[in-house]
Amino acid sequence: MTEDLLNSIPDNQMAVVRRAYQASLVLARTKGIERARVLQAMAEALEEASDYILEANTLDLEASIEMAVPDLIVEWLKLSPERLQTTIDILYSLAELPDPIRRVMNASYQVEQSQTYSQLMPLGTIALIYEAFPELAAIAAGLCIKTGNSLILKGGSESSNSNAAIAFALQSALTQVGFPLGCLESIPPGTGVSMRDLVRQDQYINLAIPYGRPSLVQQVVRQSTVPVLRSAMGNCYLYWSSSGTLELARRIVIDSHNSKRDPVNAIEKVLIHRNQKPSSLAMLWNSLEERGFEIRLDASLSADFPELQLADQKEWKQSYLTKTVAFKLVYSLDEAIAWINEHSSGHADCIVTESYRESCQFSVGINSASIYINASPRFTRYSKQGDAIFLGMSNQKGLRRGLIGLESLTTLKHVIQGNGEF
Secondary structure (H helix, E strand, O other): OOHHHHHOOOHHHHHHHHHHHHHHHHHOOOOHHHHHHHHHHHHHHHHHOHHHHHHHHHHHHHHHHHOOOOHHHHHHHOOOHHHHHHHHHHHHHHHHOOOOOOOEEEOOOOOOOEEEEEEEEEOOEEEEEEOOOOOHHHHHHHHHHHOOOEEEEEOOHHHHHHHHHHHHHHHHHHHHHOOOHHHEEEOOOOOOOOHHHHOOOOOOOOEEEEEOOHHHHHHHHHHOOOOEOOEOOOOEEEEEOOOOOHHHHHHHHHHHOOOOOOOOOOEEEEEEEOOOOHHHHHHHHHHHHHOOOEEEEOHHHHOOOOOOEEOOHHHHHOOOOOOEEEEEEEOOHHHHHHHHHHHOOOOOEEEEOOOHHHHHHHHHHOOOOOEEEOOOOOOOOEOOOOOOEOOEEEOOOOOOOEEEOOHHHEEEEEEEEEOOOO
C-alpha cells in the first residue's frame, strides 16, 4: 500500500478503516458468550426497526425504477417482510450456535518434547462489497461477529437507504451491549471512497468478499491487493447422460432456479447425451417453457428444432441469472467433463445418471467446488439445520472453496506447548 493511496482517501473515511481494524483486535479477544449476546441484540434491533427498514427499501425501489435500474437488480433489491424475518432468524440462530473461535483441533505435525495443537482464529477485518441484497449486510455482520471479525460494508447506490437503515439498527445493538462501533462500519455511496480505495487497504483489511453480478466480482479481483474470497452465481451445468431419466433432469433444472432471490446454483446449461430421444427433449423444453423458461440450443440441436433460439458461442461461459437454459448435444461422458471444466463457473455442477461408474467418473473428473449426483444444487442460505448458514458460494481454489460460512471467515493458529526440553 503506497502513501499516495492513503492520501487519496479522505481522513474521515480512512478513520473508518482504522476503526474497523482496531475493533478486530478487540473482537479477537472476546468470549463466545459475549459475541452471542451481540448477535441477540442485533436480531432484536432489526425486529424493532423492521417498519423503518421496509420504508427505506420502498424509497430505494421507487428511485431504482425511475432511474431504469435493470430488472435483475430491482428483484434482488426487494426486501419483503418475510425476507427480513428470515434474516432476523439467521441472527438468532447464529447466536445459539457453539462458538467456533479457539476451537482446538489436531495439528498436522508434532514437535519433539512438546504438545502441538491448532485453533480456529478470526481473520481480522473483512470488507463486503455488494450490490442490491440489503439483507446481506446483516447476514455478513452476523457471520463476522460470530467468528470474531470486524466488518466494513460497501453497498451499491441502488440500495443506499436500505443499507443505511440496516447498518443503523445493527450499530445501535453494538452500542447497547458495549462493543466498539468499529466492529461494523458502513461506507455509503458518495463519500469519496471508491471500491478500489477500499480493497487496496491491505495494511488494515484481511479479506474482501464481492457479492453480485460477475462484472462486480471480477472488478474487485482485478483491483484488490487484499485477499479476495470470490463468490460465484449462475452458469452451473447439468450433464443428462444416456441412462438418466427425463423426469429427474426436468425436476433438477426447475428446482435449481428456486433459490430466493439470487439464483446462485441455478442450472443454466444442460449437456445432453446424443442417445436421448428427440421426443424426450421436446417434452422437457415444453415443460420448461410452460414454467416461464427461455430455451436456447446449440447448432446441432437447432437444426432439428429451428423454432427455438440459437445460443451464441460466448454464452456457454456466461451467467444468464434469469430463467434461461441453453442445451448442447455431446457424444460421451468424457466430452461432457471436458466441456464443463472449460465453460462452467466451477462452483456447482450436476449429473443425472443411473450408472454408478458414470457418477464416480463425473465426480472425480469435474473441477468444481460442489458436485451433485441425481440431486438438485439449489442454494439455501439458511437451512435451519446445524450451522448451515451461508453468505454465498465460492468457486476459487485459493482461500476457502465452496459454501461461504463460518469456517470460511477463520484461519488456523498453531500452538506449541513445550516443557523446557529441546
